Amino acid sequence: MHRRRFLTALAAAGLGTPRLAQAVADSDTLEIIIDNRGWGSASSADVRAVTLSAANEVWQNCPGQRIKPVHIYHRTDFPQTDFGHDWRGRIRIGLNSEDARWAQMAFQFGHEFCHALAQHSAIALHGWHPGRHSNLWFEESLCETSSLFVLRRLGVTWAQNAPYETWRSYAPAMAKYASDRLAKPEHQLPADTSFLAWFRQNEASLRENPVLREKEVIIARQMLPLFEAEPAGWAAMAYLNIGAHQPGKSLSQHFTEWQNYSPQALRPFLGRLTALFSGPV
Template sequence: MNDTKILYLFLFFVTHVAFGQAKPHEWMNISGTTIEAKFIRADADTVTLFMNGRNFVVKLSDLKPDSQALARKLSTPETAIRPRPAAKEKKNFPEIRVIKADWGGASLRDIGKVLNSSARQLWSHASQEEFKPIIVDRSRTGPIVLFRRGNEGQYIVRLDTHKTFWSQYAFQFSHEFCHIMCGYKAGDQSNQWFEESLCETASLFAMRRMRKEWEEKPPYPNWKSYAPALEKYAQERLDSHAWRESLTVAEWYDNNKEKLKENPTDREKNTTIASKLLPLFEQCPENWGAVAFINIHKTKDSRSFSTYLADWRRACKLARDKEFVSELARMFGVEKS
């Protein structure tokens, strides 16, 4: 079979013509065939390329790793990113108070150092200007951020860990911190699985970034050697819930949507879909700013997932945040016309 036929087997024809970047790039599929084409766009599953006057959609899984990496890099070109005002020397960093409890001998100061480090990875991208203080207590029934607040509106987070298991502290706190960023509140649980999956993504995102921070500026000099363990903890979680490459996100959602409604905290499913959400935030951390608006329209009334995303998009204030939510709707195959 000649190269031209091979190329058209791994490219899927799209009927409309779009405008891409001026510079063509080399792309190689898994069978070793190389083409030159312009990059148009990419999502978690596919990349759209422009060649011979037409658009073609290619599954990322059909490309060599180097070409997959190129697609992810080009999906957030610097010229397309407008730094959000929140990135200016940011506001007031949230006060995190660890209270006395049975932490297995770990010092409150050390725990606070870990929690501040994990929150810092997310806070710099949040839309909010400030949070009420966060009080951190010990749990023995799983980590949680309570709906009940303190007397002065403080958030109450409970972590189910102890001793010096710093990776557990970081992972659990990042998850609950994400719920606070999402403006969590009571109401319909039909789409709670998605917020849980976002917060699982936040934990993975924070820990991979903490590794870099601790290598360069650890909380204490002698903690620098612990940096690789942070990323290893996140990677082991990803590896234990690996994505099946032949499956698109839309197919996965269609196969699991009823079970997701029934059990929104199914950590296996939360982590599985988090593996597909994570690249969207690692490529463009500003996307975390959009989560502040996810619960604006939440009530006791049940909503379909497509309506949930449409309401979220409507609540977003920045055009880039609206486009991010639209990208998610396309990725899950629930975009409203």
């Protein structure tokens, strides 16, 4: 989740465009490859089952889109979606979860897979942004939303059809991980403050620092009901970063470009989503 430190360093070094190998092709079928080391008591097959299950809660809502295989490896510091692909052209995502912490693993991967859609899907690769820009906080907020969405969906999905029958008992832990995060005091709006008023007070700090997690969970709380009511909205993630590469562009311009580049069918949903930040149109 602190991947932007790496991205900013790349940008400073003049490496603003990732080097992509051509050994693997984009596919409409999601393929996940797991490194064998670092997962504690969990096997690589276990990690693949959790991450594939988590990704599918979002990916199933993106019909017709294509993406390269995802190569997942273990990190000891923080989760991260790498800027560049591996030597075979696969998307690299690092997680710092291990053992049977399935809810934590799904939470982390739900966030990072959202970044993968926004930056590495076949559509998104037409619109690479610099490593840091003024509306990066919005992508981070969407990825926080994705984590919560995935956990709450897995709470239902695993109760009915977990990857393994013995894992059905973990379903309540998925939902609880999300509810515990939403219940934290720092993730609540201040008393007697509307979201729109709060956002106008905090937008400048978010544009300055795109990784303000407490604020981004507050934003995610507002977006989550929209995605849960209309999961097809996740298909819009691939179009998020297609637009003018202006690091300091306004939020309204960013939203306008997002809508303009997205398919017509997604625009009503995007209108409802962006209205959260501007009030009724």
